[in-house]
Amino acid sequence: MSPxxxxxxxxxxxxxxxxxxxxxxxxxTIERGRKLAxxxxxGSGKTTLLLHLNGTLRPGGxxxxxxxxAVAYDRRVLDQWRRRVGLVLQDPExxxxxxxxxxxxxxxxxxxxxxxxxxxxRVGEALTALDIASLADxxxxxxxxxxxxRAAIAGILAMRPEILVLDEPTAGLDPQGVNQLLEALxxxxxxxxxxxxxxxxxxxxxxxxxxxxxxxxGTVLAQGDPDAVLGDRALLRQAHLQPPLLLxxxxxxxxxxxxxxxxxxxxxEALLARLRERLRDRSA
Amino acid sequence: xxxIDHHAWTNRWRDRHPAEKLAPAGGLLLLSxxxxxxxxxxxxxxxxxxxxxxxxxxxxxxxxxVLATPAAFxxxxxxxxxxxxxxxxxxxxxxxxxxxxxxLETTVRALAAVSCxxxxxxxxxLADLVPxxxxxxxxxxxxxxxxxxxxxxxxxxxxxxTGRQAQAARLGYTRLDRAIYSMGLLAGNLFQRALAQARRxxxxxxxxxxxxxxxxxxxxxTLSWWRLTASMVLIGLIGLAGNLLACxxx
Numbered sequence: 250m251s252p253x254x255x256x257x258x259x260x261x262x263x264x265x266x267x268x269x270x271x272x273x274x275x276x277x278t279i280e281r282g283r284k285l286a287x288x289x290x291x292g293s294g295k296t297t298l299l300l301h302l303n304g305t306l307r308p309g310g311x312x313x314x315x316x317x318x319a320v321a322y323d324r325r326v327l328d329q330w331r332r333r334v335g336l337v338l339q340d341p342e343x344x345x346x347x348x349x350x351x352x353x354x355x356x357x358x359x360x361x362x363x364x365x366x367x368x369x370x371r372v373g374e375a376l377t378a379l380d381i382a383s384l385a386d387x388x389x390x391x392x393x394x395x396x397x398x399r400a401a402i403a404g405i406l407a408m409r410p411e412i413l414v415l416d417e418p419t420a421g422l423d424p425q426g427v428n429q430l431l432e433a434l435x436x437x438x439x440x441x442x443x444x445x446x447x448x449x450x451x452x453x454x455x456x457x458x459x460x461x462x463x464x465x466x467g468t469v470l471a472q473g474d475p476d477a478v479l480g481d482r483a484l485l486r487q488a489h490l491q492p493p494l495l496l497x498x499x500x501x502x503x504x505x506x507x508x509x510x511x512x513x514x515x516x517x518e519a520l521l522a523r524l525r526e527r528l529r530d531r532s533a
Numbered sequence: 534x535x536x537i538d539h540h541a542w543t544n545r546w547r548d549r550h551p552a553e554k555l556a557p558a559g560g561l562l563l564l565s566x567x568x569x570x571x572x573x574x575x576x577x578x579x580x581x582x583x584x585x586x587x588x589x590x591x592x593x594x595x596x597x598x599v600l601a602t603p604a605a606f607x608x609x610x611x612x613x614x615x616x617x618x619x620x621x622x623x624x625x626x627x628x629x630x631x632x633x634x635x636x637l638e639t640t641v642r643a644l645a646a647v648s649c650x651x652x653x654x655x656x657x658x659l660a661d662l663v664p665x666x667x668x669x670x671x672x673x674x675x676x677x678x679x680x681x682x683x684x685x686x687x688x689x690x691x692x693x694x695t696g697r698q699a700q701a702a703r704l705g706y707t708r709l710d711r712a713i714y715s716m717g718l719l720a721g722n723l724f725q726r727a728l729a730q731a732r733r734x735x736x737x738x739x740x741x742x743x744x745x746x747x748x749x750x751x752x753x754x755t756l757s758w759w760r761l762t763a764s765m766v767l768i769g770l771i772g773l774a775g776n777l778l779a780c781x782x783x
Contacts, residue, residue: 335740338736338737338740347660347684349752369750388538
């Protein structure tokens, strides 16, 4: 029997006080070492789901399994749970509270009971991982939005979670900011951290995740390989999403070429290289 | 406020231990209150200006701007010290030399005292000063509160500013009655946002293992006893010089 997934959500139900149903019958599986994108339009309940993944919200029904065991909601279990699952909120202002960046990042490690020396080391590591070591002694309120975002992620990273859950990590960032962030996340991925992030950006999910869950109306319509899930037009239409441009162009290129004998290009560069190849073949 | 905060975080003396700035500021403040003002005051004013501008590298303009507000209050209030009102035979205003002397003393004394505080606030961020409060036994809860307020002030100041700009863009401040109405809406909105912000921050902190105590690393700043002692000696010399001048011995 294969080992149970790191974190799994089964038949999750949640209604906000006042009776607005946010999640119903939602299933999601988070396997170790994945880069999972939760894809859905704004207001579809993605944040509500993410708040369940670290026990902030308690489901009205269904269960959440950590290493195959259903979680409980007492203090001790919650502490352990949040050590393993780090949640980065969408707005960094909701997370940063200390006067300097270094002090803010030290908050989590000190809560883990680490000594000041260990905490200091963790702070250094986390800031370096996000390429903001030079900001350690800067005032939190004087940072740019992109810097705040990275400081907020560093604050979670310094706790060395097994799963890093990010709510709309690229929202509000400029293209360069997005690239820097993705680079940092890629390194975490390579170091073994499981990544889960919500987004409404189909291109980002297609280009960067190795698994996609399409979220619609409080439930996950499909979870799986990006090519298969995002190639399903009917499914995407139902979720009010558009297929990724990269995938559509690649499919156009392949039309009439028989079975694709190569993996789909998943980045601009790969697609452009493929296009050049095709044009060369044609002129030859 | 933003200008003060900016210089506090970026001046040349930013990395010096806060006690090296708090002690001379406090010492000079005390001196300005007890020493003969007309001679000591200008000495204090000159030395705080010198260390703020030449030492910490804060532009003179900024220092003057910071001093301008209290100076304006001072100028508005001080003339009333110079005159005395007499109701004995009807009503008469009298300008006495004693009154003038007192007004001058008060002005110099107050300016000197304010300049000490200006030096401190322009060179030391609040975040550096608060840990010193912990040393003198202020409870952790109060210190956490001060730091949280410090962090949130900037957040809400910015929201207030952008909110005001957005209202002004829709002509919310063109007439007095509309301006009052707009201001009311803005204030109500900010209260609501503050509450929502607090709830979301609770979630954010809980995700990082918050259990009721906002503990963070202390800043690594080493106290230079040499500088601290030197500043104390200088304060002593200023006090001595001020007193000698006042007695006419110098």
